[in-house]
Amino acid sequence: MSDVSAPPAAGVRLPWQAVPSWIHEAVEDHLGAPVAEAVTQAGGFSPGAAVRLLLADGRRAFVKAIGPEPNPESAGIYRAEARISAALPAEVPAPRLLASFDADGWVALLFEDVDGRMPTMPWDAGELTLAVEAVVRLAETLTPSPLAAPPAAEALAGMFDGWRSLAAARDAGDDLAGLDPWAVRNLDALAALESGWAWASEGGTLLHGDIRADNLLFTATGVKVVDWPWAFIGPAWFDLLAMLPSVRMQGGPPPQEIFDRTAGDADPEAVTVVLAALAGFYVRSGRGPELPGLPTLRPFQRAQGETALAWLRVRAGHRMAR
Structure with missing residues (x-):
């Protein structure tokens, strides 16, 4: 393996607290339990929120959300992801989309949680x-x-x-x-x-x-x-x-x-x-x-x-x- 160094694949993540309250409420309503803990996930270039949720009843889920700022193109990208993720067959090794929410220029995608990790860098x-x-x-x-x-x-x-x-x-x-x-x-x-x-x-x-x-x-x-x-x-x-x-x-x-x-x-x-x-x-x-x-x-x-x-x-x- 090479020891080549690389810039990180990381954007400036929006904290869960900065996501509009109506998205918090929509997520909790859909999941049927309040959020007890929200942990921001690193990695990826999106400037939106990317959060693993721990619910009060012990279940987990993952949510990503973006608004019209700072990058106006991001909401359209999330809408495309919602359409594609909803249509992927069950045999595709991808997280299942549970719900999506779209209002006031904001888009949120709710996925099943994946208990996993990104690859070791540099590559093993x-x-x-x-x-x-x-x-x-x-x-x-x-x-x-x-x-x-x-x-x-x-x-x-x-x-x-x-x-x-x-x-x-x-x-x-x-x-x-x-x-x-x-x-x-x-x-x-x-x-x-x-x-x-x-x-x-x-x-x-x-x-x-x-x-x-x-x-x-x-x-x-x-x-x-x-x-x-x-x-x-x-x-x-x-x-x-x-x-x-x-x-x-x-x-x-x-x-x-x-x-x-x-x-x-x-x-x-x-x-x-x-x-x-x-x-x-x-x-x-x-x-x-x-x-x-x-x-x-x-x-x-x-x-x-x-x-x-x-x-x-x-x-x-x-x-x-x-």
Whole structure:
């Protein structure tokens, strides 16, 4: 394993006490017992509340809630998660949605509690093996997709054009300061490569779309995959590919070692094209301004961009300028 250090996947969590009282009351009414203890959970980029609840009768539940501030896009993300979580089949290793509440610009999601923990950082070899196996089984369970969801070409539209956006910025006079020199030399070739991502991302698997260490929980019975707002349909290997740059930046082995032995039957050209688009997304996004309530997102994206780009050089370096 590598000893690579990484920025934390952590937002500035809203305390339970700052959530409107009507949400407290709605949660207690639904659960049929008052809340005795509310413990904020770390991890993840959302600026909303993420709280494990202990009820007066000893039962537990988990609730997440967000309002229109500080990030106005977050409420829509929670609404999407409510729709998707409610539709996931029981065999999917994800927390069951118990209820959702939506009023006055606030959205709250009430889930069954998961008695688990996030993976050890840096990645432990045994835990990483279990996580990869869980991602592979998840794709098998969700092929064909058990619910209606947008294809990758629709869900990721406007996101997978990072190299083309950087090329346009260069042509408009941006000196691309700080951009990896290899990427600068090969910017036009990278832009051309990523342009085929729509065909390369075709498939029939329902994908989580955002699997990272902070979206995995190790329990006594297996690995749970949490936070499902982005689900779309694409190739069975997409979630594994998208996860591995973060694994590398968080102390794991080079991505190609895991991917090639786990998804070796994937179309190699499609994989390279999607990886190019993913790397471009991370690199371009990491150069963007900080987002409200998400102070670690850009550093995390920059670090993912570095590892994704290093992997892309392994896969596509032979067709690029040195």
